[in-house]
Amino acid sequence: MSDVLDDLRRYPDLEAPNLHAVDATDRLVLDEAAPALAALADTPDGGVVVIGDRYGALTLGAVARHGVAGVRTHQDRLTGERALHANAERLGLGGFTTHELGLSLVAGARLVLLQLPRSLDALDEIAALVAEHADPSVVVVAGGRLKHMTTAMNDVLGRHLGTVEARLARQKSRVLVASHPRPADERPHRRWPERAEHRDLGITVCAHGGAFAGTSIDIGTRALLAQLDAVPLADGAAVDLGCGTGVLAVALARLRPGLRITATDESAAAVASARATVEANGVADRVDVVRADAAGTLPDASVDLVLLNPPFHVGAAVHDGVARALFADAARVLRPGGELWAVWNSHLRYRPALEGVVGPTRQVARDPKFTVTVSTRRDARAPRTGRARPGADTDPSQESP
Incomplete structure (x- = not known):
């Protein structure tokens, strides 16, 4: 047998x-x-x-x-x-x-x-x-x-x-x-989820044991948080893709009260943590937290804004496959003209991938560790024009070889 x-x-x-x-x-x-x-x-x-x-x-x-x-x-x-x-x-x-x-x-x-x-x-x-x-x-x-x-x-x-x-x-x-x-x-009297107040950001983070970064806020998320004031959208639908503990969703809900936000993650620990974080910060009426494979629960061309801080590890190995799959799903759910705001490790040079999968991409911040970009969803009917014309917002190191 x-x-x-x-x-x-x-x-x-x-x-x-x-x-x-x-x-x-x-x-x-x-x-x-x-x-x-x-x-x-x-x-x-x-x-x-x-x-x-x-x-x-x-x-x-x-x-x-x-x-x-x-x-x-x-x-x-x-x-x-x-x-x-x-x-x-x-x-x-x-x-x-x-x-x-x-x-x-x-x-x-x-x-x-x-x-x-x-x-x-x-x-x-x-x-x-x-x-x-x-x-x-x-x-x-x-x-x-x-x-x-x-x-x-x-x-x-x-x-x-x-x-x-x-x-x-x-x-x-x-x-x-x-x-x-x-x-x-x-036995220890530690209770889950744990809570931590980040007074510099005015955010309380809740985290279960299996949540990435726990109750801290990783530096990639902080790099994207620093740019959220520039998000032009005042109302409509937004997604925090791979939301982790829900920090980006909470910050966006506070900055743009007119947005309806969906926060998604495939990790049960992340979803439970994000729900607790959303509740703790008083934005549960504007943020839905969903366990999903990327944006799998959302229809095509249904949102105006996606926030993304993608993982760059699969297990213990550095691998860009997860991030590229998330770029593709962001492109799928964005309406033409919608924007993907992403933060990524600068050495990974994702800009050509973002240009190819989502659309024209501009850099809004960069340091030796992290790059923040905004990619605008092209109309699916529009021809692809190759990489963006170099300009003031273009870092040559991000261009295709």
């Missing part, structure tokens, strides 16, 4: 011969947890929770290999969640439900299978939820690649669970097994 793990795909994420839906950590976690999974297979709801499953290997492995029912799962990335459901439908598997990171996910859990997050804050939030709401007998089997693991992860788990054991490594992966939730008076 074939192993379900051999049949999993990454779709709708990027697929290629050298990109895999299952890695050594998935297999090691399932192998280490096999006795516990087998013991929980005979009950309608075995109390099994899966967190951080990339493409469904842990969830569907528990269901198909061990017959576990009622698995509760949470994935931060929307792409991963969609891949899990696509794999389950293609293979005719069920036996799981999807939850937000909260009480409904972990209440009464007896076994938690976890792909260790890179962020220690994200791990702290997960461990705190498990210690507070899981069954006292809960066991957490948490796996990661050795190159991304640190002893600080043991310490974070140990703040909330009294026993943490590191198991032998295999194929450059290792599992930590944690159990015995600490009493409430022995």
